[in-house]
Amino acid sequence: MIQILQKLNITFNDIYILSLLSFASYIIYLVISYPDRAMGTGPRKDLVGPKGVPIFGNFFSFIKRDTYIHLLQELADKYGSLFTITILGIGRIIISNDPQTVEYILKTNFEDYKKSDVIYEVGYDIFGDGILSVDGYKWKFQRRIISQLFMGKNFRNLIYTSITEKSKAVLNILKKHADSGKPIDLQDLFYRFTIDTFGE
Incomplete structure (x- = not known):
């Protein structure tokens, strides 16, 4: 490898500079592709919400706060009952504070709103295969058991x-x-x- 580089008259300094330029180009590409949202998320012009920083989205807003509930309440006060945020590593989160929307998602049209693998993986250590982390037949089974408590x-x-x-x-x-x-x-x-x- 060193002999090939010597024949091509390429030094390690040249490789280092090329690596830095490649990395800087990639960062510029990400900033242009995700100017106000987390990397890996698509734009949603149909939803309101706070603009995030390039690549990271609203990640820093959440790590600066002691409680997420207060931040979410402030966002609901500012953007209304339906808004969106993006967080690097999690993706896009759509938040609803409207009882009719929540009923539509959790009851009326539940089959169309699946929980992500991230929710299952994060919740498994605490909830296992409980109602808060599963979908499908496991969720229906858990719901049937829990509903007995409220009779x-x-x-x-x-x-x-x-x-x-x-x-x-x-x-x-x-x-x-x-x-x-x-x-x-x-x-x-x-x-x-x-x-x-x-x-x-």
């Missing part, structure tokens, strides 16, 4: 008991804070109440 007798026996028990714990926490005069983060308390109730 009258089961709801009263299982969920009502859990809510009653966890409500007493919440009241005790509120009483302690009221007696001591210390402030309390109600959002965190209610979040834990919800998670504990449904987790049980």
Whole structure:
């Protein structure tokens, strides 16, 4: 290889410069191809949403925030009930805050909206083959099992008991804070109440 390069009168410095020029050309190509969205996503002129940075999309907006919910709420306030973002490595995400759209996707026309392999892979460690990470017959099976929980007798026996028990714990926490005069983060308390109730 070195002999071939010597015959062609090419030095390692020339190869280094050529490599840098190739890399810079590729970056310029990506910036031109994806000027305001994540690499690998197509333009969607039919959807509103925040413009991202070239190649990365809205990736940096999300890593700068402590909570994604606040960012999504700000975006919903600015762009309405249906908007889109792009994130490098994930792709395009379309977010709906409209109950009719959510019902259409999750109920009326569910078969046309498949979960991506990324959702399954990310969610598998936490949810396994549960309803939040699967599609098709596995999803229908999980939904049938979960729907039994919300039938009258089961709801009263299982969920009502859990809510009653966890409500007493919440009241005790509120009483302690009221007696001591210390402030309390109600959002965190209610979040834990919800998670504990449904987790049980």
